[in-house]
Amino acid sequence: MLIDNHGRPINYLRLAVTDRCNLRCFYCMPHEGIDFLPKTHLLSFEEMLRLIGLLAEMGISKVRITGGEPFVRKELMAFLWKISEIEGIQKINLTTNGVLTAPYVPELKQLGISSINLSLDSLDRKRFFEMTRRDELPNVLKTFDAILENDIPLKINSVMMAGKNEEDIFGLVDLAKNHPVGIRFIEEMPFNGEGEKPEYFMSYKKIIETIKAKHTTLYKISDEANSTSYNYKIEGFEGTIGVIAAFSRTFCGTCNRLRITPTGDFKTCLYADSEMNLRDMLRAGLSNQEIKEKLQASILHRAKDGFEAEAGRKDAISESMTTIGG
Incomplete structure (x- = not known):
C-alpha cells in the first residue's frame, strides 16, 4: 500500500489521456482555446x-480516465479493455462531457466500468452554448439517457457560477x-x-x-471514504445531491489521489507544480x-493540502484544466 508523508493511503490514479476537447467551456480555457500539443x-x-x-504493483487499485475529453482520442475503448486486464486494478471510472x-x-x-461522471452545467440549450461555446446539449442528454438505460452508476458534475448558471441549479437538482x-x-x-482567479x-x-x-x-447523509463531496438527500428523491469544495479545498485531509497529465507530468495535488515527467523517464x-x-520518493514529499501545494509553486497557476485532467 502507498502511504504519503501525512499518513494518507494512496490508491487512486486520475489519468488524463488527452489535452484536446470538443467543448470550449469559458471557465476551463480562453475563448480562442489553447495550443494543443503534438501527439x-x-x-x-x-x-x-x-x-x-x-x-x-505499488497499491493503486482505482483509475479514473479524464481529459480533455477522453473520447476525442482514437482507440480509447481498446485502451480501456487493456486497463481492465491489469492485475490489481479493481475499478475503472470515466469522466466525460458526453458529446x-x-x-x-x-x-x-460490458467492460464493467464502475461509474461515469458526466459534465453538465446547464439544461438550457442557450445557456449551455454560452457556457461551452458549442451547441452540443442534445448529444450530452443522449449520453445521459444511455447511461441510465444501461444501469451504469452516474454522477453529474456541474461547475456552479453566480450570474452564469445559478438559475440552472434547481433544474439540475430535479x-x-x-x-x-x-x-x-x-x-x-x-x-x-x-x-485568473474564479470570477463567478x-x-x-x-x-x-x-x-x-x-x-x-434537504438533509446530510454520510460520505464515502475519501469522498471529495459533501452529500445530501431530499426527501422523496431517488438520487443524491453533493457539493465539491474544489476551491475551498476542505477535503484535502483524506485525499487518496495522484494525477498524470497527458504529457506525463506527475502531480501529487491538483494545485501543485509537476513533480517530474514520467514520459521523459520512460x-x-x-x-x-x-x-x-x-x-x-515524490509521494513522500506531498503537500499537506491544496493551499500548501499552491504556495509551493514556482509560478502562479496558469494551466487550463484540460491540460491537467478534469
Missing part, C-alpha cells in the same frame, strides 16, 4: 499502460428526483488557462443554502524499479 508530446497508450501497471460518448455506453457496460443519479455542484477553480465564485456553503431555501427537506530508458523509486 508525440503525449504519452502513448503503451506508455500509459506501463505506468498503470507499475502503480498497480461523443453515447454510442460507446453499451460497451462500457434530475435526482426520479433518477438514481448523484448531482454534484463544484466550486469554480482558477484553472482557466489564463491564471459560489462557495459550497452558498450552493447548499440556495438548494435548501427551496428544498427544505523514453530515457529508466527501468521499472527506478521509476517506482522516483514515484515513491
